[in-house]
Amino acid sequence: MKQLHAEWGERVRFVDIAARQAHPGPGAPPYRSYQEKMQDAVRYERDEELPWPLLVDDLEGTVHQAYGGLADPTYLIDIDGRVSFYNMWTYVPALHQALEALEAQGWRGVVNGGIHCVPQLLPALTAGWRGLERGLPQSYTDLEKASPGAATLTWLGYQLRPVLAPLTQRSRPLPSALKAGLGVGVAALAAFAVVRALRDRSS
Secondary structure (H helix, E strand, C coil): CHHHHHHHCCCCCCCEEECCCCCCECCECCCCCHHHHHHHHHHHHHHHCCCCCEEECCCCCHHHHHCCCCCCCEEEECCCCCEEEEECCCCHHHHHHHHHHHHHCCCCCCCHHHEECCCCHHHHHHHCHHHHHCCCCHHHHHHHHHCCCHHHHHHHHHHCHHHHHHHHCCCCCCCHHHHHHHHHHHHHHHHHHHHHHHHHHHC
16 A cells, blocks of 8 residues: 555545554553553554544444444545545555546546455455464464454565565556466466376376
């Protein structure tokens, strides 16, 4: 998101909203008071070195619920105060494309169908561990129960961040040729795995 801000921050106002403790645990308990929520927001703003304002929702999460109550959404609001684009699970390349379209429309109206609802797991795998880490061990256990393997993959993705981040944390969409090449590579690996499994089974 910081890459997106570096490119668009002169033309678009970025705002973050502290909604709830996403992965509670011993080091990051659920908020019991607005003061606790404010203190955690100050810590988050400091630790992440946010270059944009951070607003803090009330303890009940009124704003969060009004905008759908999802875990990691992003909204583009046009100059008339209407939602132009809803990124259901924040994915920066989709936001970049939506911003380009919104600028081309004079910063008014719905763009790119108004919604991007495809879950993009790779960015979460390479950047999500820091959020889990503060709530260990409960946050890890809760995520594994809800989605077996997710917490372990998030830890592994974070370990591989130096290799994966240029691909998963980019601000622009991949060029079509590179997407096609990656698709061919994945298909080739899958075919190799199937052939090897069949050989192992027959021998």
